Amino acid sequence: MKLRFVGSGSAFTLNNYQSNMLIEAENGAKLLIDCGADIRFALRDLGLSYRDIDNVYISHLHSDHVGGMEWLGFTRKFDPSCTKPRLFISRYIKSELWSNVLAGGMLSLQGEVADLDTYFEVHTIPKNQGFVWEGVDFQLVQAIHIMSGFHLVPSFGLMFTVNDITTFLTTDTQFSPAQITDFYNMADIIFHDCETAPYKSGVHAHYDSLSTLPANVKKKMWLYHYQDGPLPDARADGFLGFVTKGQVFDYQQPHTLFP
Numbered sequence: 001m002k003l004r005f006v007g008s009g010s011a012f013t014l015n016n017y018q019s020n021m022l023i024e025a026e027n028g029a030k031l032l033i034d035c036g037a038d039i040r041f042a043l044r045d046l047g048l049s050y051r052d053i054d055n056v057y058i059s060h061l062h063s064d065h066v067g068g069m070e071w072l073g074f075t076r077k078f079d080p081s082c083t084k085p086r087l088f089i090s091r092y093i094k095s096e097l098w099s100n101v102l103a104g105g106m107l108s109l110q111g112e113v114a115d116l117d118t119y120f121e122v123h124t125i126p127k128n129q130g131f132v133w134e135g136v137d138f139q140l141v142q143a144i145h146i147m148s149g150f151h152l153v154p155s156f157g158l159m160f161t162v163n164d165i166t167t168f169l170t171t172d173t174q175f176s177p178a179q180i181t182d183f184y185n186m187a188d189i190i191f192h193d194c195e196t197a198p199y200k201s202g203v204h205a206h207y208d209s210l211s212t213l214p215a216n217v218k219k220k221m222w223l224y225h226y227q228d229g230p231l232p233d234a235r236a237d238g239f240l241g242f243v244t245k246g247q248v249f250d251y252q253q254p255h256t257l258f259p
Contacts, residue, residue: 001025001136001162003191003249006032006042008224008242010195010204011064016245017042018064019193019225021169025134031055033158033169037067046246050075050082055133056120057088059171060145060155061101069097070105073119087120088131090140090156094124136160141183143173145203157183162251165189172225174202175209184217189254191243193225196232211237222249222257 002024007017018036025031032039032053043049050072059065076082089097098116107114116122125131130139141157155172168187173180184190195204204225210218218238226242234241247257 001134001251003167003251004046005224005243005245005247006046007036007038008226008245008247010197010225010227011036011062013226013228015228016226017045020065020068023133027134029055029134031057031133033057034059034065034171035068035072036064038064039068040071042245051079053085054083055086055088057131057138057158058093058097059157060153061093061096062172065155065171066097066101070102073102073106077119084119084121086123087116088123088125088133088138090142091124091126092154093156094122130158136162141168141170141180143170143180144176145172145174159183159186163254165251165254167191170205172203173205175205177213181217184213188220189249190217190221191249192221192223194223194242196226196229207232207234210239 004022004024006020006022008019009016011018017038020036020039020042021033023031023033030052035056053072072085076085106119123131125140130137137160139159141159142154143157145153145155157171158169160167166186166188168183168190170192172193192210193204194210195201195206200206215238222240222243223234224243231242243257247259249257
């Protein structure tokens with residue numbers, strides 16, 4: 001099994017596409033982790049299209065993670081060679097994905113009024129649970145992304161184990177080690193979103209903050225979801241490094257990323 005970074009940049013990057021990923025099984029099955037607004041271009045650069053995406057997991061509702069869902073839903077629906085893609089999503093954000101994000105463009109079809117099930121085979125994930133795909137258990141990890149007024153807006157990261165290698169994929173999270181240190185410690189490899197902008201947004205873990213983590217955590221951490229421009233020397237600061245778009249983590253050869 002492999003984890004391929006379709007993109008590695010932040011929401012507004014111009015050079016690296018948005019941080020969406022593909023998990024690829026030995027039998028050729030693919031699970032898209034998030035489906036941002038750049039996804040059709042990012043997949044094209046890898047020689048892939050909507051026809052290759054029949055499974056998708058959504059971590060939260062920002063455009064760099066769901067902005068391509070209308071494209072995926074429509075293109076597969078109107079291609080008779082395609083089936084509905086399976087959608088794995090937390091119950092906390094399922095209804096809002098439709099009502100707040102997709103309904104404006106996808107509600108009305110010729111001859112019918114559509115809903116989320118019109119386009120996707122929806123698998124709703126209950127609280128404190130996960131889902132199984134190609135024999136692998138994916139456990140959702142709720143992280144703090146944004147406090148909007150009095151309301152917590154989470155992002156749901158993933159923990160999963162392949163070939164005895166436990167991976168923690170943060171998706172989008174604030175720097176909150178008190179809440180997720182246990183997951184850092186459980187993981188053998190960590191893929192962590194990392195803001196590198198000169199002005200801290202407060203909604204992503206910034207490089208300066210991540211640099212304060214213990215050495216035993218940083219040495220198993222790859223960084224992604226960064227801004228365009230020069231990057232700090234992550235290896236010199238104890239990290240594994242920055243992921244670049246198109247790179248692949250191969251669970252048969254887990255000590256490096258391949259171009």
